[in-house]
Amino acid sequence: MYYIGVDLGTSSVKLVLMKDNGEITKVVSKEYDLFFPKTGWSEQNPVDWYRQSVAGIKELISDIKNEEVAGISFGGQMHGLVILDSDDEVLRPAILWNDGRTGEECDYLNNVIGREKISRYTANMALTGFTAPKLLWVKKHEPDIFNRIAKIMLPKDYLAYRFTGVHCTDVSDASGMLLFDVEHKCWSDEMIEIVGIQKNQLANIYESYEVVGTLTSTAAEELGLTTEVKVIAGAGDNAAGAIGTGTIEHGMCSVSLGTSGTVFIASDNFAVDENNALHSFAHANGKYHFLGCMLCAASANKWWMEDVLKTKEFAKEQQEIGELGENEVYFLPYLMGERTPHNDPSARGAFVGMSMNTTRGDMTLAVLEGVTYALRDAVEIARSFGVTVERVRLIGGGAKSDLWCKLVANILDVTVEKLACEEGPGYGAAMLAAVGCGAYATVSEAADKLIRVTDTIHQEPALVEKYNKKYEVFRELYPALKPVYRML
Structure with a gap:
């Protein structure tokens, strides 16, 4: 059987086809646009990730039978804010890990709420790249969009949703959101209150190696695969890379x-x-x-x-x-x-x-x-x-x-x-x-x-x-x- 690894990076998605024995038989890369609307801002369109991943996977499996693919999982750029409305449509371009617009929000979290409290709740301090400060920025500068948020996701998890229909994330990627209680591996009630969101707006949490679902009929048809293909939660890019190095x-x-x-x-x-x-x-x-x-x-x-x-x-x-x-x-x-x-x-x-x-x-x-x-x-x-x-x-x-x-x-x-x-x-x-x-x-x-x-x-x-x-x-x-x- 074969397994597909999706490395969702900042400039491109790299797709790896691996046999049971660990042999890599094919690698495909597909690029997408990166936008800089203002100095220090960095954004992408999540739909571009999906389109290029679909195109890449179809190319990746072109030399094998579709029933030979057993599973798909992900390693993804961390911290990016993807927000969906009640119809699961993307509300605005994703704000990426290397976006620097949230200096004031980080100062608020670290200095007003207090770094010690934030660290106690999440095991980390606020940095401009993290997800929670981005939510505070949207709340302040784009309140109409903030009020329409139904789901808050990370980049690779948007792909998992498009493949399975399941709103999911894994513990390693969630750790970089500043919304996650890392020690107990659950969403932080305190951070949810500080940011002003609801727990049901956050995704279901999985360990990185757990199955979140199988391909929907729509995704299977677009990818050229069967609905028997399992989709596994995956990990943030650093954790996925660490698995790849043992x-x-x-x-x-x-x-x-x-x-x-x-x-x-x-x-x-x-x-x-x-x-x-x-x-x-x-x-x-x-x-x-x-x-x-x-x-x-x-x-x-x-x-x-x-x-x-x-x-x-x-x-x-x-x-x-x-x-x-x-x-x-x-x-x-x-x-x-x-x-x-x-x-x-x-x-x-x-x-x-x-x-x-x-x-x-x-x-x-x-x-x-x-x-x-x-x-x-x-x-x-x-x-x-x-x-x-x-x-x-x-x-x-x-x-x-x-x-x-x-x-x-x-x-x-x-x-x-x-x-x-x-x-x-x-x-x-x-x-x-x-x-x-x-x-x-x-x-x-x-x-x-x-x-x-x-x-x-x-x-x-x-x-x-x-x-x-x-x-x-x-x-x-x-x-x-x-x-x-x-x-x-």
Whole structure:
């Protein structure tokens, strides 16, 4: 049998066709428009997601029999606000995760209601990307639309609704709405009251691997599939990606060196960082995870190479780098502000420690080291909870650099593992579909049987010791520069 994983991203939907044995037989991508009505706003039309997903799935299954498809599941961009009226029609364009219009609403939640209360109710603090502040914005600026809301959904859950007719969400994606009691995995009555909505406007909650329904006759006909196909709840993109890397057991960690950088740490137990620097979310395996997000990771290196050095020869530039652990130049990678651990949109990038002896290679290395130090910030918060992080599964464009892999191993003091498959959320979604259809008894069993490590990079004790000392210097730089950022 085959399973379809739908990775609903910000610029495109990627669809993965997976066999029982985990083999990916086909991948299809379909793009859709992204709209910026005003500076800092970011919106999409949910109907575009559905149309392109339908077109992509039809292409995906063109070489197999439709009765061979057993299940569909999702990994989706998180936090986006999708609102439907009483006829299940979309009321307005979806307000996306990277939309920044809700600064006043976040200030209200964090400072008037109080960050401690919000954290007690949801395990997190209000950020501009989250869903609850978006609802408050609609309530204030579009009251006619707010009063017509019948259902509040997340992006991937709109697809699940169009496929099944069921208003559903999963625990991992709901965790990022600031409406969800993460510890008890239920909607927060307190947040519902604060935002001014009704509980029946929210979707039914499922674990990520649970079946929410089967394809309706309309959806089956449009997709070219049968009404026997099961639809499984799926997960937010980070949790789905973690399933796709096998980051499931307590203390396992995956690091993405993509445009942004994420640190995902699986945990058997619920816990909250008292400063809310790490997100505390439910995981797609029925347990929990911590998530740290930095806004510039591989994009910081791309900026340095292409915009400053005017080269695309990334590997050649890295060949000019000298001995590791000796660099006196530090780089703060806050080119777009920062989330974890500072939550400071005014933060900016900086080189510190340059001298007349500083070389081009020193500065290139400083960029790679600076991003990796910032990733360590998130790991250290989890370690402060007593979570032991010893292995990291590294994904994203930066993972292609042997040098960067070595830096991650030694700066984070972990063993780095590289994987055979890097399809991320789409692969994780297909795995969740297989679990929901009974091909595997649990998410852990699926990961054990399907995820394959192809390379391992071990840390070097002497280099770890050098980088521990340098990391302590790095930690002093942001507090020292914070007043300057405010002046800028």
